[in-house]
Amino acid sequence: MSASDYADDLETAARVALFKAGALEACPAHKDIIMRLGNADAERHAYALATTISRRDGTYWTRADLMPVIKEQLDLATDGECPRCGKLRDA
Numbered sequence: 277m278s279a280s281d282y283a284d285d286l287e288t289a290a291r292v293a294l295f296k297a298g299a300l301e302a303c304p305a306h307k308d309i310i311m312r313l314g315n316a317d318a319e320r321h322a323y324a325l326a327t328t329i330s331r332r333d334g335t336y337w338t339r340a341d342l343m344p345v346i347k348e349q350l351d352l353a354t355d356g357e358c359p360r361c362g363k364l365r366d367a
Contacts, residue, residue, distance in 0.1 A: 284331050290345040293326035294319070299350070303358035312353035322346060 283289035294300040299318040303309040326342045 293322040297322035
């Protein structure tokens, strides 16, 4: 994680960490679809990465603040495959 990584809201900090850890990725064809890759190690690593993301004022997010937001981001993501791509493939 770069020292220049920062996020002033919890949702952004959680997403940055999840993408950097490789727990989430955007569908290459549908950038608005976020996919959960099912990598438990990457998801655990995202929690650690998220605590290194600072706010613009130099303070850091606490693990207690980040945990429910990261869980929410994971729950919102589609599991493994873009549903739009799946429909196109199955058509």
